[in-house]
Amino acid sequence: MDRSIRTIDDVMKLLDGLFEPAADRWTAGGADWWDGFYADRDKPVPFFAAKPDESLVSYVERGIFTPGRTPGRALDLGCGPGRNALHLAALGYEVDAVDLSSAALGWAADRAREAGAAIRFHHGDAFALTESELTGPYDLIHDSGCFHHLPPHRRISYLALVDRVLAPGGHLALTAFAAGEEGEEGAGGMGSELSDADFYREARLHGGLAYTADALRGIFAGLTEVEVRRMRDEPPESGLFGEPFLWTALFRRERV
Secondary structure, three states: OOOOOOOHHHHHHHHHOOOOHHHOOOOHHHHHHHHHHHOOOOOOOHHHOOOOEHHHHHHHHOOOOOOOOOOOEEEEEOOOOOHHHHHHHHOOOEEEEEEOOHHHHHHHHHHHHHHOOOEEEEEOOHHHHOOOOOOOOEEEEEEEOOHHHOOOOHHHHHHHHHHHHEEEEEEEEEEEEEOOOOOOOOOOOOOEOOOHHHHHHHOOOOOOEOEOHHHHHHHOOOOEEEEEEEOOOOOOOOOOEOOOOEEEEEEEOOOO
16 A cells, blocks of 8 residues: 655656656656657757757847847756757857757767857756756746646646746746647647646657647746747758747746
């Protein structure tokens, strides 16, 4: 008989365990899957190319970020091969970049050496790391594709992470799967549109969770929305990454 649950962390681990082991993309147990995903650097995956998100570049171009004056500190969650971490370092940010995959981090470190970029790479679970060594405060938390691989209950962990380490006046920049919606944003999306409860019933995440714009606004209601829009479609010859089946969202933590 097991009566060991005493804390919220115990509940989170219990809910993690309701999913099939092969579905895990968010705990240390999912690292092997990600290592396999990143093993072939020549695989034709759009976000393998060393191109920053078009949204991240646009925030500087439009004056939302002013790194030339006060770049500050940035945390890149699920950094993968480091394409956005490299761009942030080039802008002058002091960058900490986290990923579960040692293969991805090895690739990112190679790119950083080639570029002469001083980026601190960290291997492991971002939730655990931000409770120990990565305590912030960060002026920017950047996440291009991590959030939508979390099961519903881990949104609580994610919000707690943001609350712990995002500085007052700092920004959360997020790129996530968009649900297929008709309207002015256009149709087409990526990710599963199952209800939160159905993910637990099926014990799988089906490749990641799709979100509506209003869902993102609701989840991050404790922050101030700067913008939520579809990512701009960037052609293959562009120096930027952009896919219209993704949301790009920017939120700000107000100063008290």
